Each structure stands twice: as C-alpha cells, then as structure tokens.
Amino acid sequence: MSEGTLPLFEVFVRAKRGLSHVHVGSVHASDAAMAVRNARDLYTRRQEGVSIWVVAASDIVASSPDEKDSFFDPAGDKIYRHPTFYEVPEDVEYL
Amino acid sequence: MSEKETGAAYSAYVLGLADDALIYSHRLGEWLTWAPALEEDMALANVSLDLIGQARSLLTHVGSLDGTGRSEDDLAYLRDERDFRNVHLVEQRRGDFGQEMARMLWFSAYQKALYAALADSADEQLRAIAAKAHKEVRYHHDHAAQWVVRLGDGTQESHERMQAALTWVAPFVDELFDDSGAAVAAAVTAGVGALPSSLRSPAQASVEAVVAEATLTMPATPKWHSRGGREGVHSEPLGFLLAEMQYLPRSVPGARW
Numbered sequence: 001m002s003e004g005t006l007p008l009f010e011v012f013v014r015a016k017r018g019l020s021h022v023h024v025g026s027v028h029a030s031d032a033a034m035a036v037r038n039a040r041d042l043y044t045r046r047q048e049g050v051s052i053w054v055v056a057a058s059d060i061v062a063s064s065p066d067e068k069d070s071f072f073d074p075a076g077d078k079i080y081r082h083p084t085f086y087e088v089p090e091d092v093e094y095l
Numbered sequence: 096m097s098e099k100e101t102g103a104a105y106s107a108y109v110l111g112l113a114d115d116a117l118i119y120s121h122r123l124g125e126w127l128t129w130a131p132a133l134e135e136d137m138a139l140a141n142v143s144l145d146l147i148g149q150a151r152s153l154l155t156h157v158g159s160l161d162g163t164g165r166s167e168d169d170l171a172y173l174r175d176e177r178d179f180r181n182v183h184l185v186e187q188r189r190g191d192f193g194q195e196m197a198r199m200l201w202f203s204a205y206q207k208a209l210y211a212a213l214a215d216s217a218d219e220q221l222r223a224i225a226a227k228a229h230k231e232v233r234y235h236h237d238h239a240a241q242w243v244v245r246l247g248d249g250t251q252e253s254h255e256r257m258q259a260a261l262t263w264v265a266p267f268v269d270e271l272f273d274d275s276g277a278a279v280a281a282a283v284t285a286g287v288g289a290l291p292s293s294l295r296s297p298a299q300a301s302v303e304a305v306v307a308e309a310t311l312t313m314p315a316t317p318k319w320h321s322r323g324g325r326e327g328v329h330s331e332p333l334g335f336l337l338a339e340m341q342y343l344p345r346s347v348p349g350a351r352w
Binding site: 027028029030031037038042 | 238
C-alpha cells in the first residue's frame with residue numbers, strides 16, 4: 001500500500017467546547033472513518049482536542065495564489081474595517 | 096488465610112495479565128517503521144504504549160502482592176523465560192499486517208471482556224487499573240476491527256490473506272480462556288479475578304460480529320492449540336524477544352536515562 005494510493009484528508013481539531021475547529025494538518029487514510037482514527041492518533045496524543053473533523057483534501061476549493069492581488073490587496077487601505085476604535089474587555093480571551 | 100497470604104496466592108494471576116500486556120506491547124513496538132503507512136506506525140505505537148502502561152501498573156502491583164517488593168523493572172527485565180506467564184498468542188513472531196490485525200482483534204476482544212469483568216474485583220488496585228485500561232482496549236478493538244473489515248471486504252487478495260490470518264491466529268485463542276492452573280483458582284476464590292472461560296462468550300461475540308461484517312468466515316476449530324504459557328512453558332520466539340528486551344538492563348545494571 002503505497003502513499004500514492006491512499007487519499008489525503010485535512011484534519012481539523014477543536015481544542016475545547018466553545019472554540020472553533022482549527023486546521024492542524026493532514027493524514028492519509030483509506031476512507032473518512034479511518035482518517036478520523038488516524039487523526040486521533042496523530043493529532044490528539046496529548047489531549048489536544050475534544051472533537052475532530054476530517055475532509056477529503058480533494059473536496060477543498062481554495063483561492064489561488066495568482067489571484068492574491070485582486071482578492072486581498074484592495075482591503076489594505078480600509079483601516080475603518082479594523083476593530084481598533086473600541087477597547088476589548090479584559091476577560092474576553094478568544095476574540 | 097491472612098490478607099498477605101491471599102495476595103501472594105493470586106499474584107501469579109495478575110502476573111499473567113501483566114505479562115500478556117508487556118510482551119504484546121513489545122511485539123507491536125516492532126512494527127515501528129514497518130507498518131503500511133506512517134499513520135499506521137503511529138496507531139500501532141499508540142496501542143503499544145497503552146499496553147506498556149497497563150503492564151507497568153500491573154507489574155508494580157504484583158511486586159507488592161507477592162511480598163518480594165520487586166519493582167516493575169525487576170519483573171520486566173530480570174526474570175527468565177520460564178518465569179513469564181503470558182499466553183503463546185502474544186509472543187508469536189510478527190507476521191504480515193493481516194495477521195497482526197487478526198491477533199489484535201482477538202487479544203483486544205479478550206482484554207475488553209477481562210477489564211469489564213475486573214470492574215467487580217475485590218482488589219481495589221486491580222479495579223482501578225481495569226477501569227482505566229478498559230477505555231484503552233475498546234479503542235484497540237475498534238482499530239483492529241476497522242482494518243479487518245477493510246481487508247476482508249477489500250480486494251480478492253486482501254480477502255484471502257485476511258481469511259488466512261484468522262486461521263493462523265485460531266490455535267492460540269483457546270489458551271486465553273483456559274481456567275486450569277492454581278493462579279486462576281486462587282484469584283477466583285479470592286473474588287479478585289475473572290474466570291477466563293466466562294470471558295469467552297463476550298469476546299467471541301465481538302470477534303464474530305467483525306468477521307461477519309468483513310465478509311469473512313470463522314475458521315474451523317483447529318486440531319492443535321497452544322498451552323502452557325501461564326505455567327511458564329513457552330514457544331521458541333519468546334526467548335529471542337526477551338534477549339532483545341532485556342539486553343540493556345542486564346548488560347548495564349542500574350542504567351538510567
């Protein structure tokens with residue numbers, strides 16, 4: 001079973017209740033059910049998570065690096081979109 | 096019988112459980128870098144580490160039960176082959192990946208039934224070890240089941256090899272559920288141990304469910320089956336395994352990290 005025949009899955013782990021799933025890496029697996037188990041063994045060995053999502057890498061549609069100019073640069077001079085005009089309360093840890 | 100004498104009488108039973116976990120953890124550790132994929136290297140190493148954890152707790156408990164005060168390291172590294180009490184199943188040489196999954200399927204099914212039964216043990220320490228280990232071995236069983244189903248219900252070659260693997264492991268299964276031996280009798284009388292034959296039906300049910308889902312069939316009852324592991328009579332591969340496992344502490348006594 002060479003790596004080339006096993007599809008790639010992207011792994012998302014939620015560290016604890018109330019947080020979002022965050023992309024942590026990828027695993028090879030024969031199918032999605034095995035991918036969840038492989039992800040459990042690779043990415044939650046030290047109790048990093050309470051929930052795992054996997055998604056076939058081939059199902060992800062991504063923006064292209066070539067489109068970086070038109071996609072992202074126009075936001076550069078719009079400072080009024082940044083939340084810099086009010087103070088964040090001290091206790092809000094995960095904003 | 097005093098509490099101390101009772102403990103000494105059933106310590107050999109606990110030693111059997113400890114040695115099963117220790118020896119199988121070593122066999123699984125041998126898969127590192129040999130598994131079909133990096134992900135599987137990690138999975139098998141995880142199972143191996145869980146089993147080492149169980150072996151450490153159980154061996155430490157044995158050292159206090161039998162009154163010798165031996166540490167987990169003394170018991171793991173300074174005993175000879177005839178003093179090991181593991182079943183033949185766990186000491187067999189590493190075969191192909193299908194054989195390993197067949198072995199893990201049976202062994203984890205047995206451990207799952209065992210640790211569930213030990214939840215009622217009169218020995219508080221054993222109860223605590225079993226409660227923690229039960230969660231671990233449920234995952235081991237699930238892992239083996241996932242692979243047996245995929246290999247059994249995969250290509251024609253994987254189906255044939257998985258079926259052959261079930262036949263390979265069959266002669267080593269009976270020994271897990273053997274009630275004979277003074278250690279088992281002492282442990283059951285003290286209300287500490289689980290009668291091995293009582294674990295057979297739940298373990299076999301788990302295995303049969305997986306085998307059916309995998310479109311495989313249970314092999315015919317083998318003509319020969321292994322015996323004697325619980326009395327210290329082992330097959331050839333154990334000596335080689337111990338030579339490797341015990342080499343360092345024996346050539347450099349007291350070595351530390």
